[in-house]
Amino acid sequence: MRANADCLALFTLLYNNGGDTFNPVFTSAGAATTRAALGTAAAGWAANARITLPQTSSRDVGGAGAGTGLTAYGLGAAVGAETVTLGVTNLAPHVHGHPSGTNYMSYPGLGLGLASGPDAGVDNVANTASTGSGTPFGIVSPRVMVNWMIKL
Secondary structure, X not given: OOOOHHHHHHHHHHHHHOOXXXXXXXXXXXXXXXXXXXXXXXHHHHOOOEEOOOOOOOOEEEEOEOOOOOOOXXXXXXXXXXXXXXXXXXXXXXXXXXXXXXXXXXXXXXXXXXXXXXXXXXXXXOEOOOEOOOOOOOOOOOEEEEOXXXXX
C-alpha cells in the first residue's frame, strides 16, 4: 500500500469520479465501505481509506471524455457488451412480398397464385405489413474509461 502525499491527487480523482461498484473503497483495515460512509475524498484520505483502481478485466481501455461527434463517457464508466441481439426495430424498414408488376397464375386447391388464370394480366401483389424501423444498436466493445496521465 502506498499512502504518500503524492498519491492524494490520484486518490481524489478516483474517489470523486469512480463508483463503489467499479472501484470500491475500503477502510484502513481493509473492510469494505462506501463513499457515503466516508464522506469526502479528503475525509477518506485522512482516515487512511484504500481505493481500488478501476476494474479493467476483459475490457479495452478508452480515454474518458468526449471526442468530436462521439458520446461523452465519464471516468470509470464501464460501457459496451460482447454481444448484442438485434431485434426487428434494428432492421432497416422493409416490406416482404412479391415485386409489383408481376403476374401470377392460379393453382386451385393449392392456394397459390392470385390471378384468375395463366397470364391474366392482373397486377397482383401480395405483401406483408411493413416491418423494421432502423433503430440503432450498440457496437461499442466492452471497455472502461480512464484518464491517461504522463509524468515527465
